[in-house]
Amino acid sequence: MNDIQRWPARSALMVAHCAGMVDLVALPVWVGTLMSRYGLDAQQAGALATLFLAGAVLASAWLAPRFHGLNGRWIAPAAFGTAALAFFACSQVSQFGALAALHLAGGLANGVGLSVTHGTVARTGNPQRLFGIMQTMLGVFGVIFMAATPQLIGALGGPALFGVFGGVMLVASLVTGLFFPDVAAAGGQQAVSRKAAKLPASVWFGIWGISVMAIVQGMVFSFMERMGADRGFSVSQLNGLLIAVGLFNLLPGVIAALFQARINARVVVLCGATAQGVLAMLLASSTAFEPYAAAGAVFVAVMVFTHIFAFGQFAALDPSGRAAAATPAMTMIGAAVGPILGGTLVKLSGYPALGMAALVLDVLAFALFMRLALRPAASYAESPVR
Structure with missing residues (x-):
């Protein structure tokens, strides 16, 4: 049995998917916390979320055409680790400029980690089934996040939100560092020979x-x-x-x-x-x-x-x-x-x-x-x- 067939490897992909897609789960709480706890207006709060998302889009758009030549085995943990640092740093500042720079940095890193995750899923034996399971896990993660995070913010204040984000990214970095699959090795020479094919x-x-x-x-x-x-x-x-x-x-x-x-x-x-x-x-x-x-x-x-x-x-x-x-x-x-x-x-x-x-x-x-x-x-x- 090769690497990607093992559940630790698939679990790493699921954890990375949940961390990388955290915005889809957290956006209402994210923007609301920036407004209610940091005193930002709607435009400023929306701008910070947009900076994070724009960073992820730019990173994904840049990385996707190059994915076939990259090794996600080390890129994913490095990317999620960088995103964790950005969010932990957000919990220590309150100035809009600093938050903006950190949101952009976190988005760029997150986009890299999520792109190599999804690209790796696509090169498994049954990508649609695995992606479907990952989406279900994201739904479970969303229920847990929405149940726990507002309570933490209420008890500890706005920085708790970024502490949660940082913790999620840190877990993703650790899990992918240990178990992220090496699909190129699993696919052997056949996988390598497909790399140069023109995108249909x-x-x-x-x-x-x-x-x-x-x-x-x-x-x-x-x-x-x-x-x-x-x-x-x-x-x-x-x-x-x-x-x-x-x-x-x-x-x-x-x-x-x-x-x-x-x-x-x-x-x-x-x-x-x-x-x-x-x-x-x-x-x-x-x-x-x-x-x-x-x-x-x-x-x-x-x-x-x-x-x-x-x-x-x-x-x-x-x-x-x-x-x-x-x-x-x-x-x-x-x-x-x-x-x-x-x-x-x-x-x-x-x-x-x-x-x-x-x-x-x-x-x-x-x-x-x-x-x-x-x-x-x-x-x-x-x-x-x-």
Whole structure:
């Protein structure tokens, strides 16, 4: 049995995924803490989060084309260790300039660690199944994070947030340092011979399609709670909805991992773009709680489910792992651009504008996915890297 088939190696990939995608779990608490505990206004707090995300996007965009020539076995622990230092340093300062520089540094390091993680997953024997399991673990991590972190911040103050972030990154650095798999060694000469293959043109359409869907998610989901509050829904109703979002987010990874060979990936990505647009319209226009809550509970899960199947196709069409290594750039560009775009639309035209913009963008995503070539899920078994 080679390295990647062992559960310690796969567990290291899961831990790295949870640490690298911490923004998707923590963004509301992150921005809220910067405003309530550090006295920053909404623009400043949003700018710090955007700097972190922009750093991750830049790192991923730079690293992805070069992934096939890199050794993630030592890059991942070094990257997450650097991110841990940046966050621990954040817990010791309060000036906006210092926080900004550290957020950017942490984002760059985090983006490097997450990119080599996703690129490595793409070069395993069944990348879609493993990525689905990793997404499920991210959902579990999110539930734990949301249950514990606000309590720590309440007891210890704002710096506790960055202490938690630093601790998460430190654990990822230690675990990846011990168990991160050496996929190049596992794949042997066959894996090396695939490195120089040109990235298929159809993959780029899939990459841009996921990026557009990520922008829609960031644009709409950032304002979901505010939409409900401004329409008079109670705090208990909104808290219940947020809990429902977390629970539904546990399902896509399990379903995708179990039924990857039975569900057509083209149907998933096309239906995902369509469903996201419809749900965004419901969220942005519903004045009654029931349709608003039903759309909000599954809104993120639709994106997660679609991304898992798209990831599987990227891995199958590009065995070098370069396309999958760009996953952080695909998803985090939405987290960075979406809130700014959404805030501008709300300021100019109100919440219904979010739904209309989402519909337009999802039509674009649908058209892009039409150009994504498919490879049957069963063909994963042919991969020489197990």
